[in-house]
Amino acid sequence: MTCIANLSNDEVFTPPGFANQMLDTLAAAWADANDGADIWTNPDVTFLDPFTKSGVFLREIVRRLTDGLILVIPDLGQRVDHILTRQVFGIGITQLTALLARRSVYCSKFANGPHSIATSFTTEDGNIWFERTEHTWSGGKREFRVDPLTSEEIAVYTNRKCLYCGAGEDDYARGDVLETHAYAFIHTDDIKARIAELFGDNMQFDVIIGNPPYQLSDGGYGTSAAPIYQMFVEKALGLDPRFAVFVTPSRWFAGGKGLDEYRKKMLSDHRMHDIVDYPKLYEAFPGVKIRGGVSYFLWDREHDGPCTIQTMCDGQPVGERATRYLDAYDVLVRRNEAVPILEKVRAKQESTLDTRVSTGKPFGLRTFFHGKPAASGLKDPVQLFGSRKITWVARSEVPLSDGWIDQWKVLMTAVQGTSAAVETKFLSKPIIAGPGTACTETYLVAGRFDTEEEATRYSAYLRTRFVRFLVSLRKSTQHATRDVYAFVPDVPLDRDWTDALLYERYGLTDAEIAFIESQVAPHDGTLFDEDGADDSDE
Secondary structure, X not given: OOOOOOOEOOEOOOOHHHHHHHHHHHHHHHHHHOOOOOHHHOOOOOEEEEEEOOOHHHHHHHHHHHHHOOOOOOOHHHHHHHHHHHHEEEEEOOHHHHHHHHHHHHOOOOOOOOOOOOOOOOOOOOOEXXXXXXXXXXXXXEEEEEOOOOOOEEEEEEOOEEOOOOOXXXXXXXXXXXXXXXXXXXXXXXXXXXXXXHHOOOOOOOEEEEOOOOEEEOOOOOOOEEEOHHHHHHHHXXXXXXXXXXXXXXXXXXXXXXXXXXXXXXXXXXXXXXXXXXXXXXXXXXOOOOOOOEEEEEEEOOOOOOEEEEEEEOOEEEEEEEEEOHHHOOOOOOOOOHHHHHHHHHOOOOOEHHHOOOOOOOOOOOOOOOOEOOXXXXXXXXXXXXXXXXXXXXXXXXXXXXXXXXXXXEEEEOEOOOOOOOOOOOOXXXXXXXXXXXXXXXXXXXXXXXXXXXXXXXXXXXXXXXXHHHHHOOOOOOEOOHHHHOOOEOOOOOOOOOHHHHHHHOOOOHHHHHHHHHHOOOOOOOOOOOOXXXXXXX
């Protein structure tokens, strides 16, 4: 299981070591809530993995229960059969992963087969259920076409989406042979009724644990994908377990396509008990590129208070382990050491740079738009900053923000990221663009000014480690939209700001300065720091 290859980016297998860390966190929370009791010695606790893939969570639970229940059920065969038939349950996400999970847990792809270590099952599935589920298409556009075989006019629908998961019909209407990726757990209006259908009316799970599918293609440009893990989490919490433990991408902390409501809900849920965060690329899931890292959380139905947050790096805890409320800000600040720094900055109640920075596509020009290599022959030429090149266009070709063309501007790339395991730059080098210039959506207009001096001072400010550190608190992926500037104060441009002056202005301690400089590297002399990566590997 440590070496097994992932089937796809939405079906990421959890390494056994990582699964056991999650189970350790669960065991500690159970003991705290039950006067020190050991969850693995309880023959009545029920576990559900509602999106089982390799079966690693259920297998490790079975292993722990087999050791823990030795005094309760001394006979090994009876003990294992009791655990498998009464305590552990799963829902496969595909036919293949359901077979794989049964092989991992029952030692046989058939729960009632001759090689199964469970002796009481009467069905092949046992307690690891899977049945093909279809998408429910809705919306779209109705068109009339001529049937090429009958020459009759027929009505067809295009661009329909699944009512439950948002999958596009063009991508996932695959016929009867291929997997639909219509996951049963989220394709329902009543999750409790659905679980009753699968496992019985009286089934109430004490623990729900697992690693949900992360994304589905959303029909966007290239291999654009939309996250779906939040749908699984919401359905699971709707079953009202005693504890829930899930590993997901960490990008929901501060960003993510369509995750605003989910983030708001999770940050305001005071039943969140623990978050263990792995920001380093590839650390949690070797070989799987999940920008922004991954994390797991433990949700405790009876908890009502702050959440304990721990950052991990290279398998070890780093920094402070702190307990704090998650809804102090509109995003989750990952590192506990950053919170007092942010509080000192916010204490001055200054306006922030997100009010200065433009939205995407500031002049209405797409990334792939290019002008001519020279200004000759153009009426009222405008110098155009584009993707890694400068070209020239006629002023009439610039559809938006005509008044900005004649101002001094500071441009920042809308995408800044590297393939490094840990990001350290967070923003590209600012570009000062004088009057007579515009840009494609490769850039945002970070600020507009009447004089070159103001633009130069603003550019220097954006290059400081202080600014880029505050940006890093809101930047979960390579996208550097205007939202990532919402913690950065809009300081007066009456001087040339340096890190030393900024540290003094906000009263930062030596330890706080050292933390900032451990997280943010100085800029080198290169013009471009971004790698132009897209979201397809999220």
